[in-house]
Amino acid sequence: MLWCSAIVGCTAGLYCATNGLGAGGGKPGYAQVANIDTAIGDVLWLFSSLFAGTLINKLGPNVCMVLGSLAYPMYISGFWFYDKLGIGYYSYLVSGVAAGILFGFLWTTQNYLVTCYATENHKGFFVACNWGVINLGAALGSVIAIGVSKDKTERSAGVPWYLYLIFIIINLGGAVMAIFLKHPKNVVRNDGSKIAVFQNRTLKENLVALKQSLMERRIQLMILPLFSAETILAPAANLNGFMFNVRSRTLNNFSFWAVQIPGAFALYFLLDQKGKSRKMRGYMGLGLTYFFVNCFFIGFYIMYGAWGKAKFDPASPESELPDLDWSMKTYAGPYVWYVCGGIAFGLFLDMRLWIIGAFSNDPQKLSLYSGVIPACQAGGIALAFGLNATSLSFTSIMAIWYVFYMASLPCLILCIKWYITDTNYFAEQDVIVPQEAILDQKEVRFRSI
Numbered sequence: 001m002l003w004c005s006a007i008v009g010c011t012a013g014l015y016c017a018t019n020g021l022g023a024g025g026g027k028p029g030y031a032q033v034a035n036i037d038t039a040i041g042d043v044l045w046l047f048s049s050l051f052a053g054t055l056i057n058k059l060g061p062n063v064c065m066v067l068g069s070l071a072y073p074m075y076i077s078g079f080w081f082y083d084k085l086g087i088g089y090y091s092y093l094v095s096g097v098a099a100g101i102l103f104g105f106l107w108t109t110q111n112y113l114v115t116c117y118a119t120e121n122h123k124g125f126f127v128a129c130n131w132g133v134i135n136l137g138a139a140l141g142s143v144i145a146i147g148v149s150k151d152k153t154e155r156s157a158g159v160p161w162y163l164y165l166i167f168i169i170i171n172l173g174g175a176v177m178a179i180f181l182k183h184p185k186n187v188v189r190n191d192g193s194k195i196a197v198f199q200n201r202t203l204k205e206n207l208v209a210l211k212q213s214l215m216e217r218r219i220q221l222m223i224l225p226l227f228s229a230e231t232i233l234a235p236a237a238n239l240n241g242f243m244f245n246v247r248s249r250t251l252n253n254f255s256f257w258a259v260q261i262p263g264a265f266a267l268y269f270l271l272d273q274k275g276k277s278r279k280m281r282g283y284m285g286l287g288l289t290y291f292f293v294n295c296f297f298i299g300f301y302i303m304y305g306a307w308g309k310a311k312f313d314p315a316s317p318e319s320e321l322p323d324l325d326w327s328m329k330t331y332a333g334p335y336v337w338y339v340c341g342g343i344a345f346g347l348f349l350d351m352r353l354w355i356i357g358a359f360s361n362d363p364q365k366l367s368l369y370s371g372v373i374p375a376c377q378a379g380g381i382a383l384a385f386g387l388n389a390t391s392l393s394f395t396s397i398m399a400i401w402y403v404f405y406m407a408s409l410p411c412l413i414l415c416i417k418w419y420i421t422d423t424n425y426f427a428e429q430d431v432i433v434p435q436e437a438i439l440d441q442k443e444v445r446f447r448s449i
Contacts, residue, residue, distance in 0.1 A: 222415060283413070
């Protein structure tokens with residue numbers, strides 16, 4: 001599982017680092033091209049994710065992960081090309097269309113391996129380790145960006161060209177690593193048991209199973225939360241590119257991803273806590289997540305009220321714009337606000353994967369669910385970056401996504417209340433029950449005598 005997370009850290013982690021820089025790491029004026037690229041890619045990501053979920057059992061996770069990994073050097077190369085030549089068509093075709101077709105294969109495979117490898121008592125730990133390693137990749141990418149941009153104090157500057165080259169080389173290393181992934185049917189637990197009995201399904205049978213999965217009420221309830229899950233990234237990246245000079249953007253970006261590592265493990269301690277039901281642990285995790293969601297959105301409006309409209313209007317004279325540098329006294333408040341956005345982003349993504357993983361232990365069912373997760377998220381992030389590319393004000397965009405996040409809360413509560421039980425073992429025919437679950441079941445029966 002850590003090998004899988006390292007692959008995603010080397011690929012999608014650097015994608016996150018690039019997006020978090022604002023304007024794809026380019027000059028602030030490149031923001032519209034970066035937003036259009038990302039929106040195109042995410043629309044195609046939606047469809048490729050659903051298709052990838054049906055192919056994992058046929059092609060194997062290593063083939064799907066290699067395909068998905070190749071999307072990320074394509075994505076970053078588009079920004080590099082545009083930064084050097086200022087021609088948008090290559091960026092749209094490569095960073096948008098080609099990369100978008102392959103994005104879904106990586107994220108679907110990653111979600112699948114994390115949810116099906118873990119036993120029920122350790123799903124929170126697996127989610128935390130996975131997200132921690134991915135964010136380590138994003139944070140290290142951001143450290144590289146800080147190192148090459150630390151002397152750039154002009155608001156109009158972008159990152160140097162060789163940062164893109166460094167990221168592409170690391171991306172390709174991740175694609176090579178993906179070749180050596182094991183198929184779950186060959187994975188053996190510590191107690192010597194395997195994960196499940198893997199039935200050979202035809203492509204048609206997988207497509208029928210996907211349709212049936214989409215008709216499940218619990219998956220339908222998760223559509224809005226999954227659609228909203230990554231949307232914080234778009235307004236946060238846009239504001240990072242607008243409010244700060246390039247070296248402060250790189251520091252913010254590092255902090256945005258780095259804080260998600262301890263955040264993931266704090267959530268793990270709640271989600272895998274012994275002595276409490278899985279429902280109660282889920283509610284506790286939601287409480288922590290939404291505390292930081294509210295800090296991010298309400299914090300923005302507090303900052304807007306304190307600074308005034310002119311500071312957030314791109315049409316204002318250059319002298320009126322924030323142009324914050326880390327050496328300024330006014331930098332601390334916006335920096336803390338931005339860090340809260342990073343924590344909220346990470347916790348929400350961890351919670352959604354834990355909830356989906358708690359629905360089932362069946363790898364073939366989880367492979368289909370794992371395709372639905374990035375498909376819905378891609379729809380949300382495509383719309384989010386699409387809104388960034390319009391003339392809508394920052395206040396309007398933040399209000400839209402705040403409504404989406406708050407509307408997702410009752411859906412998540414109902415999923416936990418209705419569809420999460422203390423165990424799914426002994427209820428799914430193809431799942432091989434681990435020894436620890438058998439012992440726990442005997443202990444429960446003994447106490448009830």
